[in-house]
Amino acid sequence: MTSSLAPGGPVPFDAVLFLSFGGPDGPQDVMPFLENVTRGRGIPRERLESVAEHYLHFGGVSPINRLNLDMIDALRADLGRRGIDLPVYFGNRNWNPMVEDTLAEMYRSGHRRILVFPTSAWGGYSGCRQYHEDIARAVAALAEREPASATPAGSVLLRKLPQYWSHPAFVAAGADAVRRAVDQLGPGEVAPRLVFTAHSVPNSADAASGPAADGGGLYSRQVMAASQAVADALGVADFDQVWQSRSGPPQIPWLEPDICDHLEDLHAQGVRRVVVYPVGFISDHLEVVWDLDNEAADVAERLGMDYVRADTVGTDPRFIEMIGDFVETYATGAGDLSAMGCGDNGRTCRERCCVPAARPTRPAVAQPS
Numbered sequence: 001m002t003s004s005l006a007p008g009g010p011v012p013f014d015a016v017l018f019l020s021f022g023g024p025d026g027p028q029d030v031m032p033f034l035e036n037v038t039r040g041r042g043i044p045r046e047r048l049e050s051v052a053e054h055y056l057h058f059g060g061v062s063p064i065n066r067l068n069l070d071m072i073d074a075l076r077a078d079l080g081r082r083g084i085d086l087p088v089y090f091g092n093r094n095w096n097p098m099v100e101d102t103l104a105e106m107y108r109s110g111h112r113r114i115l116v117f118p119t120s121a122w123g124g125y126s127g128c129r130q131y132h133e134d135i136a137r138a139v140a141a142l143a144e145r146e147p148a149s150a151t152p153a154g155s156v157l158l159r160k161l162p163q164y165w166s167h168p169a170f171v172a173a174g175a176d177a178v179r180r181a182v183d184q185l186g187p188g189e190v191a192p193r194l195v196f197t198a199h200s201v202p203n204s205a206d207a208a209s210g211p212a213a214d215g216g217g218l219y220s221r222q223v224m225a226a227s228q229a230v231a232d233a234l235g236v237a238d239f240d241q242v243w244q245s246r247s248g249p250p251q252i253p254w255l256e257p258d259i260c261d262h263l264e265d266l267h268a269q270g271v272r273r274v275v276v277y278p279v280g281f282i283s284d285h286l287e288v289v290w291d292l293d294n295e296a297a298d299v300a301e302r303l304g305m306d307y308v309r310a311d312t313v314g315t316d317p318r319f320i321e322m323i324g325d326f327v328e329t330y331a332t333g334a335g336d337l338s339a340m341g342c343g344d345n346g347r348t349c350r351e352r353c354c355v356p357a358a359r360p361t362r363p364a365v366a367q368p369s
């Protein structure tokens with residue numbers, strides 16, 4: 001490398017990093033994984049122990065790693081069909097392969113300009129800013145391991161690709177998943193109630209995302225807009241938005257209602273047939289299979305309701321093609337750098353995205369008095 005790499009400039013990229021949450025690969029991984037996830041964020045010990053049991057129920061193996069590798073294989077095939085010769089690497093926030101290790105491996109293989117695809121579609125802290133933080137942490141760790149990466153001549157550029165919660169491919173793939181679930185439920189006198197779920201977050205975290213002028217709530221507004229778009233694609237006028245997988249101490253408010261409480265409410269209203277679509281996730285990982293296929297399904301069964309959970313988008317060819325389109329567009333250094341979620345080396349989320357709304361905005365230049 002001879003020239004310095006100024007973030008934000010039009011540079012061609014030479015590799016893709018598929019960046020995800022991570023999950024355990026065996027019983028011995030479960031507690032260390034959960035400790036990495038919560039990193040002292042005040043999740044009660046009992047909650048961690050009960051979440052550990054969910055993982056242990058599946059032999060301590062989260063499906064998330066296999067599902068990510070399936071998506072990566074599909075993406076490689078898609079890039080191959082386009083004649084795009086960029087290798088795709090896999091790294092995670094909370095478990096092996098850790099993003100710090102993956103980036104070091106990429107660097108040693110000569111990669112300096114890396115497009116990062118995050119497995120979250122959303123804005124907000126957990127969905128967007130935390131992935132920027134992962135990138136920043138990996139770049140900092142690289143500077144320790146490979147000091148040349150901290151010099152202008154050897155510097156790396158990791159560019160996070162945009163959020164895709166409103167992308168037509170995400171919406172179309174979701175609508176088809178709901179159609180399949182409705183078919184699986186079979187014919188009935190009344191159409192099933194359509195219920196969308198996404199991961200709950202503390203109300204305070206939701207309030208802190210997005211521009212203060214809009215009142216924050218970026219994550220919950222995006223989730224509701226995505227659900228609305230899927231419902232519109234299906235021609236469904238009435239649907240519900242609910243949340244799942246809350247944790248934290250009970251006295252701290254999180255986005256509600258929870259899916260299980262909501263099924264009770266629907267039953268009380270006389271609803272007997274439900275299709276649940278986990279719009280908040282892109283693969284059928286543990287939060288989906290435990291909280292929806294076990295807990296919520298048990299509630300529905302106890303209440304005598306017909307219940308089908310729709311597939312997440314996963315390897316739907318349109319969804320994989322969307323990732324391929326992002327790579328094709330951004331690989332040359334083109335692509336909209338102001339798109340929400342997009343940013344270099346973990347640095348560029350703006351107040352309109354996942355920067356806390358409460359943060360006071362200061363004029364860039366001191367005002368004359």
Ligand SMILES: CC1=C(CCC(=O)O)c2cc3nc(cc4[nH]c(cc5[nH]c(cc1n2)c(C)c5CCC(=O)O)c(CCC(=O)O)c4C)C(CCC(=O)O)=C3C
Binds near residue numbers: 199
């Ligand atoms: C918005 C959001 C997404 C969607 C965006 C995205 O996809 O990134 C998401 C995804 C996921 N969440 C996952 C698992 C967990 N999330 C936890 C904890 C938390 N999630 C939160 C939010 C989100 N989480 C929050 C505010 C917490 C509280 C504590 C903290 O801020 O850390 C905990 C700790 C125990 C517990 O509290 O339940 C676990 C085990 C898995 C992997 C599943 C598998 O292994 O297959 C995935 C994909």
Ligand SMILES: [Fe+2]
Binds near residue numbers: 342
């Ligand atoms: Fe952001």
